[in-house]
Amino acid sequence: MTSTAVVVGASLAGMHAARTLRLEGHEGDIIVLDPDLRAQYDRPPLSKQFLAEDLDPDRIMLQSAREDLGLDVRLGTRATALDLADRRIATQHLDGSLDSVPFDSLVIATGAAARRLPDTAGIAGVHVVRTVDDSLALRADLDAGPRRVVVIGAGFIGGEVAATCRGRGLEVTLAEAMPVPLERALGAAMGEVCARVHVEHGVDVRLATGVERLDTVTDGGVERVVGVHLTDGSLVEADVVVVGIGVSVNTGWLEGSGLTLDDGIVCDDTLLAAPGVAAAGDIARYHSRRFDRSFRIEHWEHAIAGGEAAARRLLAEQRGEAPAVFDPVPWFWSDQYDRKIQLSGRPEATDIARVVHGSVDEFRFVTMYGREGRLVGVLGMNRPRHVIQLRGLIEEGASFDEACARAEAM
Amino acid sequence: MRVVVDFDLCESNAVCMGIAPEIFEVRDDDFLYVLDENPPESMRAKLEESVQRCPKQAISIAED
Numbered sequence: 418m419t420s421t422a423v424v425v426g427a428s429l430a431g432m433h434a435a436r437t438l439r440l441e442g443h444e445g446d447i448i449v450l451d452p453d454l455r456a457q458y459d460r461p462p463l464s465k466q467f468l469a470e471d472l473d474p475d476r477i478m479l480q481s482a483r484e485d486l487g488l489d490v491r492l493g494t495r496a497t498a499l500d501l502a503d504r505r506i507a508t509q510h511l512d513g514s515l516d517s518v519p520f521d522s523l524v525i526a527t528g529a530a531a532r533r534l535p536d537t538a539g540i541a542g543v544h545v546v547r548t549v550d551d552s553l554a555l556r557a558d559l560d561a562g563p564r565r566v567v568v569i570g571a572g573f574i575g576g577e578v579a580a581t582c583r584g585r586g587l588e589v590t591l592a593e594a595m596p597v598p599l600e601r602a603l604g605a606a607m608g609e610v611c612a613r614v615h616v617e618h619g620v621d622v623r624l625a626t627g628v629e630r631l632d633t634v635t636d637g638g639v640e641r642v643v644g645v646h647l648t649d650g651s652l653v654e655a656d657v658v659v660v661g662i663g664v665s666v667n668t669g670w671l672e673g674s675g676l677t678l679d680d681g682i683v684c685d686d687t688l689l690a691a692p693g694v695a696a697a698g699d700i701a702r703y704h705s706r707r708f709d710r711s712f713r714i715e716h717w718e719h720a721i722a723g724g725e726a727a728a729r730r731l732l733a734e735q736r737g738e739a740p741a742v743f744d745p746v747p748w749f750w751s752d753q754y755d756r757k758i759q760l761s762g763r764p765e766a767t768d769i770a771r772v773v774h775g776s777v778d779e780f781r782f783v784t785m786y787g788r789e790g791r792l793v794g795v796l797g798m799n800r801p802r803h804v805i806q807l808r809g810l811i812e813e814g815a816s817f818d819e820a821c822a823r824a825e826a827m
Numbered sequence: 828m829r830v831v832v833d834f835d836l837c838e839s840n841a842v843c844m845g846i847a848p849e850i851f852e853v854r855d856d857d858f859l860y861v862l863d864e865n866p867p868e869s870m871r872a873k874l875e876e877s878v879q880r881c882p883k884q885a886i887s888i889a890e891d
C-alpha cells in the first residue's frame with residue numbers, strides 16, 4: 418500500500434525532509450506546499466553575498482531543488498488549517514482558490530517570519546530580511562545610494578546587514594536596545610567583542626538605544642522614511658532602515674488544530690508532534706536531553722538535520738521501528754566583514770566564558786563556555802577548524818577544564 | 828569516485844572536515860586542503876553528507 422506524505426514549507430527543513438523521505442524509501446506521493454513562488458532557496462546569502470553583489474536568485478537555489486526526486490512541489494499554495502482527525506490540510510492558492518490535501522504522514526516546516534516595527538507597514542525604505550523578495554527590495558534601495566542606513570537590532574542578521582552595507586561603502590548606524598548585543602546567545606563579554614568589530618569598521622554603534630519613532634515624508638502619495646528618532650534623543654537622518662529584531666514562528670495556521678503550540682510546535686525528543694506528524698527547522702521545539710533545555714534552534718545546519726530526522730521519524734513509525742532521539746549539538750556561523758563567527762553548542766549568558774586560544778583584540782580567538790563543570794559551547798572568530806573539532810567534545814559531554822586544556826594544546 | 832571542491836565558492840568554514848576529516852582539512856592558513864581526492868567507496872556516505880552540509884554548495888562528487 419502506498420501512502421501520501423505531505424511536507425508544509427519548501428525551504429531548508431522541508432526540502433531536506435522531502436528528499437530524505439524519497440531517498441530512504443517512501444514510495445507514495447510526496448506533496449510539498451509553500452506560498453512563496455520562489456521558495457526552495459537558501460537564506461544565509463540574503464544578508465551576505467546576495468545583498469552585496471548583483472546575484473541572480475537562481476544562484477541561491479537549494480541543492481535539493483535541483484535533484485530529480487519525483488516530488489510534487491506546489492508553490493503558491495499556503496496551508497491554512499490542519500485537521501488531524503480527518504488527516505487533511507486546507508490550502509489556499511495565491512489566486513484565491515481553496516482546496517484540501519489529504520495525508521498519511523506530515524512534516525511541518527513553516528519556519529518563521531521576520532518581526533517588524535509596529536505601524537511601519539507600507540513605509541518605503543523600511544526593510545526586513547527573510548525572503549528573496551525582501552533582499553531584492555533592500556538591494557534596490559542600497560543601489561540608489563542612501564545617505565545612511567540605520568540597522569535596528571545588532572543580532573546576527575542585523576550585524577551581517579551592517580557589515581554588507583559597510584562593504585558597499587555606505588554609512589551605517591547600528592542601534593541595539595540592549596546594553597550589549599548578543600548577550601543571550603554569547604554572554605556579555607563576547608557580545609561586547611562582536612560590537613567592537615562593527616566599531617572598528619566605522620559603524621556608528623548605539624547600545625542601549627531603541628527606536629522612538631520614524632521620521633517620514635509623504636511625496637506623491639508615498640510615505641518614505643528619512644530618519645529615525647532614537648531613544649537617546651537623537652535623530653539619525655537615513656533613507657534606509659533595516660529591522661533585525663528577531664522572528665516569530667509561522668504557527669498561525671495551526672491554531673486550534675490540537676497540536677501543542679508554545680513559541681513553536683512542541684514535539685517530543687524525536688521531533689514527533691502527533692502520531693504521523695513531525696516538525697523540523699526553525700518552527701520545531703523539542704527537549705534536548707544533552708543540554709536539559711527546551712530548544713527551538715534557528716540555525717541553517719539544524720534545519721537540515723531536523724528535516725532529515727523528521728522524515729526518518731515518520732518512516733520509523735510506518736515500519737514499526739524504534740525512533741531515534743534528535744539531539745545534535747547545534748552549529749552556527751555568521752560572516753561579518755572578514756570575520757567568520759562560528760558557534761557550536763548552546764551557551765547562555767550566565768555560563769563561564771574562557772578565551773583559550775588567540776586574542777580577542779585581534780578578533781581571532783576561541784572561547785569555551787562552561788556550565789556545571791561541563792563544556793556547553795565553543796565560539797570562534799576566524800578559527801573554524803577549532804570550532805568544528807571542539808564540537809566533538811560537547812558531543813562527548815567533556816568536562817569544562819579538560820576541554821579547555823585540550824583546546825589550549827591545539 | 829572523485830572529490831571536487833570549487834575553491835572559488837569554498838569559504839573554509841570546516842563543516843566538511845567535521846564530517847569527513849579523512850578527506851578534508853582546514854589548516855591554520857585558513858585554507859581547505861583535500862587530503863584524499865579519490866576516497867574509497869566506504870567513504871561515500873560521509874562524502875555525500877559533506878555535499879549536503881556544505882553551506883556554500885562547494886563540494887561535488889565526480890564518478891570517473
Ligand SMILES: Cc1cc2nc3c(=O)[nH]c(=O)nc-3n(C[C@H](O)[C@H](O)[C@H](O)COP(=O)(O)OP(=O)(O)OC[C@H]3O[C@@H](n4cnc5c(N)ncnc54)[C@H](O)[C@@H]3O)c2cc1C
Binds near residue numbers: 497528699
Ligand atoms: C537573512 C538570513 C541569514 C541567515 N544566515 C544564517 C547563517 O549565516 N548561519 C546559520 O546557521 N543560519 C542562518 N540563517 C538561519 C537559517 O536560514 C534558518 O534557520 C533556516 O532558513 C530555517 O529553515 P526552515 O526551513 O525551518 O524555515 P524557513 O527557511 O523559514 O522556511 C519556511 C518555509 O515555510 C513556508 N511557509 C510559511 N508558512 C506557510 C504555510 N502556512 N503554508 C505553507 N508554507 C508556509 C515559507 O514560505 C518558507 O518557504 C539565516 C536566516 C536569514 C533569514
Ligand code: SF4
Binds near residue numbers: 837851882
Ligand atoms: S564545507 Fe564547503 S565551504 Fe566549508 S570548508 Fe568544506 S568545502 Fe569549504
